[in-house]
Amino acid sequence: MIHLSEVRYTYPKGGAEAIRGISLDVSMGETLFVLGHNGAGKSTMLRLFNGLLKPGSGTVTVDGTDTREVRPAQLSRTVGLVFQNPDAQLFRDRVSEEVSFGAENGSGDDDATERHERAMALLDLGSVADHNPYDLTLSWRKRVAIASVVAMGTPVLVLDEPTGGQDADGTRVLTDLISDTRRRGHGCVVVTHDVDLAFDCADRVVVLRDGKIHLEGSPMSVLGDPLLSRAGVEPSTMHQISAGIGLDPPARRVDDLEEYLAAAGG
Amino acid sequence: MSGAGLPESASLTASTFASFEEFTFTYDTASEPTLTGLTLGLRADQLTLISGPSGGGKSTLARVVAGFIPRPLGGSFEGTARVLGHDVESAPPHVLTESVGVVFDNPFDQLTAATSTAFDEVAYALENEGLPPDEIVARALEALESVGLAEMTGRHPRRLSGGQSQRLAIACALAQRKPILVLDDPTSQLDPTGREEVVSLVRTLRDAGTTVVLVAQDLGHWLEMADRLVILDEGRVTADGHPATLLTDPRLFDGTILVPRCVAVWADLRRRGIALGDTPPLTTDQLVSSVRNLGREREPTP
């Protein structure tokens, strides 16, 4: 759905090249996680996905369209992108109005009302539907911002650091959202620092380092890779435990740990 | 620092610096109270970690302790809240803000936005206190050094990374020689590098005996250094105790708090009848070593 080919990008104000030759595909039905420390190129890549930035060289196509040929607003019908700061986008007086704005602007298969209701339910916003978004806490405002983009029903959903500052409930809601996106056959890209979230939810993980793809593969292979630390990313908790007890292949779930301990006991 | 000191108070034990009794607080702009009948005492020389669901009252509690409630953040309340011996309602102006340093979650919005170097940012508070220039310079440099920003004195505050910016905010409080530090989710908007910088600085301060009240959603990196964990939900204390004791309570696993992965794994194994000790591991390393020990114990002996 999104296709990057040999993409390079340098910000106009100069400085080092932010993206240094990245080729990547985001497919429908796939959940892709992007990890990497600050400055590795995550936020630049995000902006290349929906044409906010156009590649300096190489090409980015969204559903076959070269992003250089259309405006970001046009691409937003295919790629729904939510930045981490909700206050950059909320502008309606009620939560449900904010979400219906996305629904009306969207392009999904079903009608706007349906998309609105589904987004409200997915982000569990029923209890605050009539509140002013700005009367809510930051983590709730973030849920509203995400809901308004989810309501657009775009084939690809891109989330920037969605779980940052979320409580237990918010984190559960967001992991459910990611599963729902996959179930619907939509593409999902999550940019995050949360390695365990990637471990739980990703189909594929890309680790960026200095504007290049440092590692790429399944969460089980990438999130325990010895080269991970070079990109400033910690291994997942399960990989840390597995490495600590010499469990190879590493435990995927607690079941595997149980099995290991039972075997040691037996 | 103000010369107000600690007035005599019967209800105040020597080591309790803040106490709430049946404290209910409603913001002027809200219809429902944010804190409801809160009863809690916070001890000095400890790191108290406060967590709980979003909207549960954590930040409001932090703001009471920091001296922002009921002024300038308006609202009505019942019950009493005493901080450093002063009733927050009748405390003389500035007495609390002069003793309690505060760091918010947003690294950039809490800058004064009126300075063009890290040095000036720290000096600003001391200039407001009317300190002599020599002392301002000495204290500001000392504070910047102690948070590891000695090399950044001339850097524009907005050009600091998130972690550096949060350390700068802590430096301001240290330069003002504030004995109490209130940190309101100081790492929630940082990347792992920034978070690690702030976590290790707070650990150093706590080890040096600074009183810290720390509000955090993600407990992972704080549990190990916390002397006490308080869970606030719907404006009330729903759990209170040492993290290692508290996190054995299954009620906390129903979505009240974000249980760190190491604790969740420990609890999950425990439910399956695999006991890795009576107290949960507070770090992944602790979990690894207890799993390793158990594996060894169970190793069939020849």
Add this chain to the structure above:
Amino acid sequence: MASRARRVVPQTDQHGHTGVVETDTATWSPARVAELYEIGNTWLHRAHPLTKLAAVLPLSVAGFAGDTVLVPAIILAAAVLTLVVSRLGIIALKSLRLMAPMTFALVVIHGIVRPYDSEPLVAWGPISVNAGGLALAGTTAARIAVFVIAVTAAMATVHPKIFATALIQRGVSHKLAYAYLAGAELIPEMRLRATQILEAQQSRGFDTKGSLPRRLRTLFALLKPLLVSSLIGVEMRTLALESRGFSLPGRRTAAVAVRERGRLLQRSLLLASIPLLVLAVIW
């Protein structure tokens, strides 16, 4: 003129020892963020900030002498020449750039509302520009330009913090000084917020192009978050300032004081405005 306003900059020597080194205010330039401030160490940078400010008044008043463009044009030319010779041509350029739209507007306005008897030089619909109108517009523009260039030169050659310190030392409220400092930082800050908002709204379908109603809707979707997110920032900042003693009563000190000097010169400059004013009125 030797530099007197000094700035303390903490430095670390090769032994890792951190000490305090005094450097010249004018060359102290860690980060150029304040929009107007031009780093440098010219005589104008070294002059006391309030002397520069005081000089704005007599210069501006003098610009009103005579009823032709002659006097303000001479002052303007002298100012530009002085700046260029002092290697501060950039300041002249900035002032003139500020003036350009206003000058154009003046010419147009005088063309519309002042129908003079003389034959129009250019006529474009209802707007006709004639010699009289052009002369009046030119005179007004030159007078304003004198003021603009004087203020710009005064403010662009002093670090905002030094200027604020100088004001506080003369008894100006520290709150006013804060407003000045925060104002100097406001533009880059708002630009940062505006970029974030523009990106977020474009990402969910707001188009910067299209029909007028469409663009108006986009404008609203940009302005509302800008306003509200600024207000949220302001609330946090208010508390942070409170925590840093912003509203404490009592005198303010400064980590680096601006050495008091030039009071006589500053007073003289202000007093000189009176005869100049008289001259401007009778001439």
